[in-house]
Amino acid sequence: MKTAHFECSSGVSGDMILGALVDAGLPLSKLSTGLRTLPIKGFSLKAKNVRRSTIAATKVDVVIQGNPKAPRTLEDMVRMINKAALPPPVIKQSLDVFSRMARAEARAHRVTPAKVVFHEIGVIDTIVDVVGGLLGCTLLGIERVTASPLNLGSGLVKTSHGTLPIPVPATAHLLKGVPIYTSEIQAELTTPTGAAILTSLANDFGLMPAMRVQSIGHGAGTWQIHGHPNFLRIFIGEDARMNNLQPFRSTDEHAVMIETNLDDMNPQVYDLFIERLLSGGALDVTLTPVIMKQGRPGIILGILTTRNHINAVTEMIFRETTTLGIRFHDVARTILSRTETKVKTKYGEISVKVAMLNDGTQRRSPEYRDCRQIAQQTGTPVRDVMDEVRRAIDCAESTIASKGKPKKHA
Structure with missing residues (x-):
């Protein structure tokens, strides 16, 4: 499994991520070609070789030509990214990054995300940093990302909201649940953009995992800092833990299982509560019936999430349930490599999830949410919609096979 580890002793920013990826072998031309699919004009990428404390590094800058119009609200961001001809995972991750940045700004200023006007993050160079960093990892075939604890720097920084302490409030909100530390360096080492990108990419934060290193990159920060190498490595x-005998191509991740026992909850509230958990960072939610002390029936609420979302999920549990205590334990999980595609049906295009095994066998299944939405709109049973999608999948497979490109199908 191709793994990337970011060493963040000088913090992280969007341009440092781009510089590190290009320095590690990402062709700037391929990155630029992908970014040109964004429906914004008037920018280009420029890479140059620099030195930070005698160490060679790459500095990538976004060069703005003229005065191009930039999206200013989250709605504008979503509309722009959805119009880009980018790989679906990059679009999904980009939307997640900007949504999290908007929520962080909203919490810092106590407004709703829809009312956030992007000052720090609503400019073209930051859009390019976010989408470029995510696209760069995809172009390099990176499947898993880890990172070291983040150096925040210290002191004060001037922003459009005035002079603020480091880390600025938005950065602090974005880094909840992530190991961070301050240092004697009087500068903003970790920016909101860098924090949002890395916490969306990284599966875990800590020591570098055992790996057979193939390339190393240094992404230069803007400033020369006396006595400190200001670059992201x-x-x-x-991944050294994986070998050629593994039964399937997969992603290994570390996650956290959060559990609590409930015996006095109105079951009607679970539906909306679970929806909020899943939209707030939960990977999966289960309700397991149990018999508790004194013979009372109860429920074990189980929530699988990432370290980055522990605080948000915990706060939601305490706010919306009757529990007085929560337990946590780390878990490891292995996931089949998955992609998403669409098939044409008589109801229109419907998403299909595709899981890949190591021998090339593909498992395809209709996306339930799409099928449910169509069933609600047309009055058709969900079962019939899903059957239609499976027929469309079979038809597509037969067409491919007839052209001499057989596919294994489970």
């Missing part, structure tokens, strides 16, 4: 290689 990336190690890219194969």
